[in-house]
Amino acid sequence: MRPTVHDVAEAAGVSLATVDRVLNRRAGVRSETIERVETAIARLGYVRDVAAANLAKSRVYRFAFIVPEGPNSFMRGLEREIELSGLRSRLERTDIRIIKVPPFDGAALAAALNGLETADLSGVALVAAGSPAVIAALERLHRRGVEIVTLVSDIEVVSRSHYVGIDNVAAGRTAAGLLGRFVGGRAGTIALVVGSMAVRDHVERCDGFRAVIAAEYPGLDVLPPLEGRDDARTAGRLLRDTLAARDDIVGLYSVGAGNRGVIEALRDRSASLPHIAVVAHELTDHARQALADGTFDAVINQDAGHEVRSAIRVLKAKVDGLPVIDAQETIRIEIYLRDNVP
Amino acid sequence: MRPTVHDVAEAAGVSLATVDRVLNRRAGVRSETIERVETAIARLGYVRDVAAANLAKSRVYRFAFIVPEGPNSFMRGLEREIELSGLRSRLERTDIRIIKVPPFDGAALAAALNGLETADLSGVALVAAGSPAVIAALERLHRRGVEIVTLVSDIEVVSRSHYVGIDNVAAGRTAAGLLGRFVGGRAGTIALVVGSMAVRDHVERCDGFRAVIAAEYPGLDVLPPLEGRDDARTAGRLLRDTLAARDDIVGLYSVGAGNRGVIEALRDRSASLPHIAVVAHELTDHARQALADGTFDAVINQDAGHEVRSAIRVLKAKVDGLPVIDAQETIRIEIYLRDNVP
DNA sequence: CTGAAAGCGCTTACAG
DNA sequence: CTGAAAGCGCTTACAG
Numbered sequence: 001m002r003p004t005v006h007d008v009a010e011a012a013g014v015s016l017a018t019v020d021r022v023l024n025r026r027a028g029v030r031s032e033t034i035e036r037v038e039t040a041i042a043r044l045g046y047v048r049d050v051a052a053a054n055l056a057k058s059r060v061y062r063f064a065f066i067v068p069e070g071p072n073s074f075m076r077g078l079e080r081e082i083e084l085s086g087l088r089s090r091l092e093r094t095d096i097r098i099i100k101v102p103p104f105d106g107a108a109l110a111a112a113l114n115g116l117e118t119a120d121l122s123g124v125a126l127v128a129a130g131s132p133a134v135i136a137a138l139e140r141l142h143r144r145g146v147e148i149v150t151l152v153s154d155i156e157v158v159s160r161s162h163y164v165g166i167d168n169v170a171a172g173r174t175a176a177g178l179l180g181r182f183v184g185g186r187a188g189t190i191a192l193v194v195g196s197m198a199v200r201d202h203v204e205r206c207d208g209f210r211a212v213i214a215a216e217y218p219g220l221d222v223l224p225p226l227e228g229r230d231d232a233r234t235a236g237r238l239l240r241d242t243l244a245a246r247d248d249i250v251g252l253y254s255v256g257a258g259n260r261g262v263i264e265a266l267r268d269r270s271a272s273l274p275h276i277a278v279v280a281h282e283l284t285d286h287a288r289q290a291l292a293d294g295t296f297d298a299v300i301n302q303d304a305g306h307e308v309r310s311a312i313r314v315l316k317a318k319v320d321g322l323p324v325i326d327a328q329e330t331i332r333i334e335i336y337l338r339d340n341v342p
Numbered sequence: 343m344r345p346t347v348h349d350v351a352e353a354a355g356v357s358l359a360t361v362d363r364v365l366n367r368r369a370g371v372r373s374e375t376i377e378r379v380e381t382a383i384a385r386l387g388y389v390r391d392v393a394a395a396n397l398a399k400s401r402v403y404r405f406a407f408i409v410p411e412g413p414n415s416f417m418r419g420l421e422r423e424i425e426l427s428g429l430r431s432r433l434e435r436t437d438i439r440i441i442k443v444p445p446f447d448g449a450a451l452a453a454a455l456n457g458l459e460t461a462d463l464s465g466v467a468l469v470a471a472g473s474p475a476v477i478a479a480l481e482r483l484h485r486r487g488v489e490i491v492t493l494v495s496d497i498e499v500v501s502r503s504h505y506v507g508i509d510n511v512a513a514g515r516t517a518a519g520l521l522g523r524f525v526g527g528r529a530g531t532i533a534l535v536v537g538s539m540a541v542r543d544h545v546e547r548c549d550g551f552r553a554v555i556a557a558e559y560p561g562l563d564v565l566p567p568l569e570g571r572d573d574a575r576t577a578g579r580l581l582r583d584t585l586a587a588r589d590d591i592v593g594l595y596s597v598g599a600g601n602r603g604v605i606e607a608l609r610d611r612s613a614s615l616p617h618i619a620v621v622a623h624e625l626t627d628h629a630r631q632a633l634a635d636g637t638f639d640a641v642i643n644q645d646a647g648h649e650v651r652s653a654i655r656v657l658k659a660k661v662d663g664l665p666v667i668d669a670q671e672t673i674r675i676e677i678y679l680r681d682n683v684p
Numbered sequence: 685c686t687g688a689a690a691g692c693g694c695t696t697a698c699a700g
Numbered sequence: 701c702t703g704a705a706a707g708c709g710c711t712t713a714c715a716g
Contacts, residue, residue: 004693015703020695028701047433051393052693055708088667091389173681181639184526212681297523305669325430327647332674333682339515339554340675346709357687362711370685394709397692 011040066126068103106131113137123147123315130155172208182277187219188250195256236261254280353382408468410445448473455479465489465657472497514550524619529561530592537598578603596622
């Protein structure tokens with residue numbers, strides 16, 4: 001049988017209340033008493049039963065998730081996953097609120113963070129757009145005991161913060177490894193469609209991609225990125241223009257959102273032209289279709305459901321002062337071809 | 343506030359004990375009383391607090407994991423993950439025992455299953471080698487209230503059982519999609535190294551692989567499988583012989599264990615020969631190295647840690663009569679290239 | 685067939 | 701600075 005607070009109290013010759021005070025590092029205990037209790041804890045190998053503690057506390061974990069609004073399919077999928085997890089976690093004394101903010105807008109994000117009622121808030125998970133105001137807002141939350149997790153896109157370190165998302169440089173390198181092989185030794189150029197070079201994850205993906213192509217596929221040339229602003233219309237138009245202007249394009253790396261426009265531009269090409277190898281990001285419905293019909297060769301994905309569950313687990317672990325299981329919380333760079341789409 | 347058993351008891355005009363009886367479907371309650379309680383439950387929207395219930399029950403989940411013994415790296419990795427999860431889950435009133443049985447041996451597996459003391463056993467997770475004796479043993483366990491989960495390799499359905507592992511036909515198809523593209527339009531033959539064609543997952547992988555190559559890469563010919571028996575020495579020797587005997591091999595799909603031998607055979611080829619594109623299974627240390635130095639182009643993997651945690655979650659959910667979250671418990675067919683290795 | 689009381693392992697006022 | 705008692709939401713003997 002595992003030792004309980006009763007065993008510790010008896011061994012230390014104190015009451016349950018005092019054991020509890022020491023366990024929770026509450027003030028007002030003589031240092032000598034603290035020591036007696038800690039010795040007993042160590043000797044017995046006592047470990048607190050978190051479930052029982054939460055029951056006694058009637059603890060409710062209150063978390064806020066902050067995500068960008070707008071048509072971005074990935075973000076909407078993320079939001080759905082948060083809602084789903086929110087429904088399920090009500091059974092586990094966890095209350096999750098979603099707050100939407102304009103995308104790419106540090107000021108709005110900071111305002112949302114500063115508007116949070118911190119009294120009974122345990123943690124915040126946010127898709128971060130970095131800016132000094134955002135960092136200040138996060139520092140403030142942290143000082144008030146709110147745990148913080150960044151989601152999908154990271155920013156400069158805030159104390160005790162944790163990032164839940166993929167390594168975007170490695171994602172770009174991976175895309176290059178696939179595309180380089182897929183073009184099959186043909187020489188030519190590769191087009192790049194990004195959302196915005198003002199967003200950190202897109203920049204990192206491009207950097208990783210370029211580095212590998214330059215080092216390992218000397219026959220391939222990477223064009224400057226087309227900025228689609230995560231908008232299908234814009235992305236489609238830019239790509240169409242580029243495809244019309246040159247006939248040496250053998251591959252395409254679509255880094256950001258707006259895949260619908262990209263897909264349409266590719267499908268409109270004459271069927272007699274040689275295949276352009278394509279690697280894109282995020283397994284949305286459009287991307288699935290494009291994989292199925294051969295328009296996309298591969299899609300790099302991050303599992304939004306996993307990210308949300310991971311963010312919740314990490315926030316809870318931090319609130320409870322428990323360790324985070326790194327292996328479980330690492331978000332994989334997933335690769336999907338037509339046949340391993342789940 | 344969520345309603346509790348007290349609220350239900352009051353609403354139904356019965357005691358806590360009776361509410362508990364109805365909640366847990368214990369016998370010896372008048373059907374009229376049952377109905378009164380159930381009406382109250384429905385009306386209040388009562389949902390049981392599983393954590394509190396487990397505390398009251400001093401419930402300990404006791405699970406047995408049955409895995410094949412032997413040098414197979416994947417299985418040893420799986421065993422490590424079970425040990426790890428076992429350590430962590432002691433904090434959550436979960437006791438996990440590992441039982442090792444000879445591989446590919448239905449009789450031994452059945453004997454191990456029949457030897458299980460079912461009195462305080464809540465669930466079993468097993469890497470299944472199917473045979474009538476095994477199925478009978480599982481049916482017996484199930485009749486005694488032991489929940490069952492198959493791991494990595496499935497067998498014919500046992501009532502209420504659940505499979506935690508990848509879709510192996512899709513894995514083979516995925517391998518073909520990669521290899522077909524990687525050989526880059528060259529015509530030639532593809533070698534196949536399997537563990538044993540007597541094991542269901544290997545057969546399924548080969549089937550999926552062949553189907554895609556036949557349909558989409560008419561220039562490629564797949565050789566009959568070399569059976570390496572999951573043994574590096576045997577696999578290496580067979581592959582070496584084949585490579586020596588013919589010069590038209592452009593690709594290799596390594597379906598089973600024994601990758602060390604495969605890697606050595608490939609590395610021993612003269613550097614002047616053209617590259618053989620290679621897709622293998624399971625991201626073991628040897629496979630990581632082979633990816634890093636370019637001997638392997640891609641590795642298809644199933645996450646053993648995820649599988650173990652998933653098996654535990656599923657077993658607990660079944661014991662508690664809770665629903666399984668399918669999206670969370672689906673094991674992905676992971677693809678690793680050099681740059682997305684975690 | 686049903687209920688009152690004690691208990692699971694903690695925490696929380698309240699009193700001293 | 702410390703302790704006795706009640707309570708979190710359930711379950712479990714025991715009694716009737």
